């Protein structure tokens with residue numbers, strides 16, 4: 001190990017994984033990003049006879065690994081779309097027959113999953129190798145991509161299930177940094193691997209699970225309140241960067257391609273060109289990606305505004321901050337894994353506002369397990385008490401409890417995240433049972449009459465601002481035309497008055513009620529978008545069956561919610577998101593051996609990748625559906641703003657007069673919340689135009 005790799009001692013669970021591999025076991029290895037997963041298969045590969053097949057998602061990663069292995073004198077090859085026929089034939093023959101003419105045995109052969117999924121010649125060669133005892137192991141890197149429950153699903157990875165069928169006796173090693181329990185189970189099923197057994201007493205016929213704590217102590221996690229307007233978000237990020245990380249390297253992860261461009265331009269402009277930005281997403285031509293990478297490495301570009309396409313394989317050592325707007329804990333973890341790979345303190349800042357839930361919900365509603373993941377992310381974002389490290393430990397129980405490299409401290413608070421260092425003045429836990437009761441009464445009233453409200457609409461409605469909500473009706477002359485009549489609830493009668501919370505806190509409480517199942521999300525698709533509304537949830541009646549006096553007297557379930565206190569207007573952002581460097585209890589650099597910018601390890605270039613198709617899919621998926629905010633802003637079709645009256649859904653208000661507790665404010669042609677707008681454009685919104693992470697300026 002020392003001679004070939006220059007590594008003196010094992011770290012984390014490397015030793016166990018190497019031993020289990022040497023023993024011919026099926027192994028699952030979950031280690032943090034940058035933890036050293038490569039050694040766990042490369043070392044056994046050179047010690048064991050035969051060749052190890054490595055399936056890796058990106059050609060750039062493969063190229064890089066091969067470069068390093070060859071430098072270390074290890075015979076490694078790749079078979080990809082760019083391998084010439086002649087070269088392929090030569091590799092085939094070397095892999096299947098004993099070496100001759102002084103050539104060394106090939107110890108590692110790298111392929112992308114597409115090769116297994118699409119090349120019969122290749123899989124038949126693998127069978128030949130196995131029959132001749134020349135295939136020692138199959139390694140599947142980034143194995144969470146196998147499962148649709150993971151955050152980075154790749155259809156070609158799923159097809160790897162054929163490996164166990166064709167090669168039943170060849171041991172498999174899977175490697176990942178993000179593999180929650182559900183994904184692990186799904187992955188084992190798809191790959192036809194046996195149930196996991198603990199590494200300390202592993203029976204022969206199980207899969208040995210090795211995990212290390214995924215938490216990296218040099219990463220400082222924090223959630224900061226997101227301003228309500230798009231320009232406000234950009235301004236806040238710009239101020240944060242200038243005040244905490246001036247001239248340092250960072251990434252802003254966005255949820256749409258359009259956003260990456262908007263944010264890149266915005267940061268440049270608001271900082272007076274002090275922040276040099278670049279853009280990376282799936283549609284950027286390969287040559288430009290390459291150029292951006294070079295400029296980023298040289299420091300010419302300071303901040304890359306990117307989609308998750310700028311994820312796997314990004315291995316710049318000195319990324320000091322990552323700003324997020326993530327939709328699942330896994331993607332948050334994966335994104336934050338790009339920070340601080342040199343072991344030095346780095347910040348991972350999530351910008352969050354309750355109303356984001358609507359936009360994020362509309363994005364994930366088509367994903368398997370998407371809603372659970374989003375709820376988990378919302379819990380993280382709304383939590384003002386639990387240590388972020390403990391949250392991650394709970395998220396990945398397989399990595400923190402059933403571990404063979406036991407970490408006794410996995411559930412100890414980190415002492416330096418926002419919740420560990422929070423001052424009592426910055427946030428407060430409140431009993432908000434009465435406010436919850438009020439909100440639920442309003443939602444029930446709206447639902448009773450077949451209406452729908454979004455998070456934003458409900459927050460306005462509850463606070464008695466915005467003038468009510470829309471009622472979609474047929475045109476008065478019986479024609480095809482539709483109009484939206486504005487209605488309002490009689491808050492005094494329905495809920496004993498307005499809600500005494502500000503808009504942000506009201507949104508936070510609404511999301512809390514969703515997480516507690518007092519409210520639930522309802523998805524409705526229109527011609528141009530998927531809109532997300534809130535309606536009474538399974539727990540709603542537990543409160544609404546009571547009177548307000550009962551609730552005030554302490555009857556029924558109690559509801560608590562954490563609220564971040566608004567800091568003074570101007571300098572708020574810097575205070576809300578101190579950098580790792582200024583955090584009081586910030587940990588010391590956890591590794592002094594790693595050199596910033598060191599070329600040691602993978603130099604993962606951003607070259608053209610046959611295996612990068614998945615990135616395109618992933619990023620495209622995120623742009624497939626537009627933001628429900630279009631509905632809130634009057635941009636959708638008749639279903640938007642709908643509060644159709646009870647009985648006949650499309651009946652006009654005059655045919656079915658509103659019940660007493662609902663009052664018509666005025667008749668209007670087209671309405672937006674709180675104001676009459678110009679007639680709506682019938683032109684479909686370009687989904688890519690939607691600003692997903694950034695609230696609309698018109699929102700408030």
Ligand SMILES: Nc1ncnc2c1ncn2[C@@H]1O[C@H](COP(=O)(O)OP(=O)(O)OP(=O)(O)O)[C@@H](O)[C@H]1O
Nearest residue numbers: 007009010011033034035036037038039600601602
């Ligand atoms: N035991 C060790 N001691 C010191 N350095 C190590 C050790 N094991 C691996 N490394 C180094 O750590 C760096 C990261 O290793 P590697 O690329 O294998 O990480 P990884 O787990 O694959 O990360 P990612 O998932 O982000 O790609 C490399 O530079 C490698 O040489």
